[in-house]
Amino acid sequence: MDRGRADRRCVDRRCVDGGYVTAEAAIVIPALVALLGMLLWGLGAVAVQTRCGDAARAGARAAARGESEAQVRSVASAAAPEGADVMVEREGSLFRVTVAAGAPGPGPLGMRVDGEAVAHAEGS
Secondary structure (H helix, E strand, C coil): CCHHHHCCEEECCEEECCCHHHHHHHHHHHHHHHHHHHHHHHHHHHHHHHHHHHHHHHHHHHHHCCCCHHHHHHHHHHHCCCCCEEEEEEECCEEEEEEEEECCCCHHHCCEEEEEEEEECCCC
């Protein structure tokens, strides 16, 4: 005898599954919610990393044009996510701008991401 048929009751041409769908949904729905949460966390981390890279490139371009370090930090901070750290280094005729910020996430999932850009000083 088929086990699926044994648990199925039919009354007045309507069949009842005996609660299997409810039990499966109770397991699958929390797993789908957790998966959605992880996907949203990953998307948020990638968005912050992209903004850090864009801010570093803007700062490196400003440094290459010969702007002061304070102006370079201002340009990079304007494009960076809230609360980001901006570091500017000069190595000969190269400027290295690094922007680091915290990615959103609960507890240990909140991590630091960064973006870095290097530009050659114009006229050097």
